[in-house]
Amino acid sequence: MKKVIMISILGILIFANFSGAEEVIPLTLDEAIAIALRDNRDILLGAESVKKAKLKIADARSSLYPSFTLSSSLTSTNGLYSSTSNQTANQATLKQYLYKGGKTINTIKYNEYNFEVSQALLDKTKLDTIFNVTKTFYTLLLAEDFAKINEQILENTKEHLAVVEARFQNGQASESDILAIKESLSSVEQVYQASQNEVESVELLLKNLLYLDDKIKIQCQGQFSYEPRDVAIDEALLTAMKIRPEIKQYEAQEKANKAAIEMAKADNRPSVYASWDYYSRSHTAGTNLKNWNDYNIIGLTVSWPIFDGWATKSKVEQAIVDLKQTQLTKEKIIKDIALEIKNAYINLKDAVSKIKSTESEFAVYQDNLSVVNEKYGSGIASSLDLDDANLKYGLTEFNKKQAIYDYIIAKESLNKAKGEL
Numbered sequence: 563m564k565k566v567i568m569i570s571i572l573g574i575l576i577f578a579n580f581s582g583a584e585e586v587i588p589l590t591l592d593e594a595i596a597i598a599l600r601d602n603r604d605i606l607l608g609a610e611s612v613k614k615a616k617l618k619i620a621d622a623r624s625s626l627y628p629s630f631t632l633s634s635s636l637t638s639t640n641g642l643y644s645s646t647s648n649q650t651a652n653q654a655t656l657k658q659y660l661y662k663g664g665k666t667i668n669t670i671k672y673n674e675y676n677f678e679v680s681q682a683l684l685d686k687t688k689l690d691t692i693f694n695v696t697k698t699f700y701t702l703l704l705a706e707d708f709a710k711i712n713e714q715i716l717e718n719t720k721e722h723l724a725v726v727e728a729r730f731q732n733g734q735a736s737e738s739d740i741l742a743i744k745e746s747l748s749s750v751e752q753v754y755q756a757s758q759n760e761v762e763s764v765e766l767l768l769k770n771l772l773y774l775d776d777k778i779k780i781q782c783q784g785q786f787s788y789e790p791r792d793v794a795i796d797e798a799l800l801t802a803m804k805i806r807p808e809i810k811q812y813e814a815q816e817k818a819n820k821a822a823i824e825m826a827k828a829d830n831r832p833s834v835y836a837s838w839d840y841y842s843r844s845h846t847a848g849t850n851l852k853n854w855n856d857y858n859i860i861g862l863t864v865s866w867p868i869f870d871g872w873a874t875k876s877k878v879e880q881a882i883v884d885l886k887q888t889q890l891t892k893e894k895i896i897k898d899i900a901l902e903i904k905n906a907y908i909n910l911k912d913a914v915s916k917i918k919s920t921e922s923e924f925a926v927y928q929d930n931l932s933v934v935n936e937k938y939g940s941g942i943a944s945s946l947d948l949d950d951a952n953l954k955y956g957l958t959e960f961n962k963k964q965a966i967y968d969y970i971i972a973k974e975s976l977n978k979a980k981g982e983l
Contacts, residue, residue: 586779591699594772594782598695601773605691608684615680618673625666628658651843663831664824672821678814686807692983695771696974702764703782704967709757711960716754718953719747721946786966788973790914795907798980802899806981809899812892819885826877832866899979906976913969920962931955 599605632654639647659666723743729735765780774780803809840858867874934951937943977983 585777586781588781588783590783591696594695594699594768595692597772597774598691599688602691602771603773604687605684608680608687612677612680612684615673615677619670619677622666622670622673625659625662625669628656631655631657649844652841654840656838657835658837659833659835661832661834663828663833665828665831668821668824668828672818672825675814675818675821679811679818682807682811682814686811689807689978689981689983691771693974693978695768696983697971698764698768698771699782699784700786700967700970702761702768702780703784703786704964705757705761705764706782707960707963709754709761711956712750712754712757714953714956716747716750718949719743719750721949723747725946786963786970788917788966788969793907793910793976795903798903798907798976799900801980801982802903803896806899806979808895809892812888812895815888816885816892819881819888823878823881823885826874826881829877830867830870830874832864834862834864837861837863902979903976906972906979909972910969910976913965913972916965917962917969920958920965924958924962927951927955927958 633652635651637649637651639649723740726735726739726743730737730740766776768780769776769778838858838860840856842856844855931951931954934943934948938945938948974983
């Protein structure tokens, strides 16, 4: 299903680029998230960091294997002998570290934990991106509805102005009434224009998150709906402690810092390696005859730095400071996440209360619109009365959508705080 969505989106985007004109693209929330996860540069950068961290693990593991080196030289001697003498020398060296004070294994661990840190940072970037896309998507939907309701208010105000002007012509209204309506009309026009600008601004933000071309016009397809659910704050906090990327990040960073301490300590420990060297070289004797000398050497070398000017001690202490900083940061992150969950939980409860309040108001004006419709059909109410009733109904409907919007954002904020987006 995701492949079908991505293929259809890609086809639309290609067509839009070839057409050279502003194309309107219908976009659902799932499609918007899919595009962001595919094209968002922060995510792509994070993925490259993960690849690099994985390659560093392979680099560290290379120390577990022996090294093999081949070298060859050719020298020519002129003037020493009766004829020019050429000499060749070949050498093969096989070297294997048996012990490096624990540095090799801890370097591998250090890079493995850093890989986990990079993966956690990528997961956090994805989590933030999904939340930002979701919030911007619904903000654009709400901004478009707000612009529509302001357009309704503008048209309704113009109708009221026309009615007052007609009454003024008949001597039933004063010039002050006209001026008051015109002042209201000016304010409504300003609000309407501001709402249109807000739509453009939010749409631009969504395009930026999705890395879409400016010529593309986004048409968000979605509805403001909600399903009330009970949320246990203690359970949400436990979930966050298990799967939140920041927790995984600092847990891995703490382990990496401990490995770094052992890496630093290894600089003051002995190292042992075995080696095998094979030599093959030509030898010029007094008779200018060339003879080959082939021999090999097997050795075991132990090296132990006795004193390094306390350089190792300083490195160890620095690594310990890094560990303490990580532990303190982790504690702070845990408290920040707990606060984030509590705030999201409170906002979710407030949003549910607002929805219940707006639903009651919505039912009243919906019934009022039905009554005015009947009166208008019977000739009792005017078209302006019907337009007023429609406007009031539209306003309460928008208020309900705004309350649901607050609920959706609060719910997504809670999911983000838990790490479940």
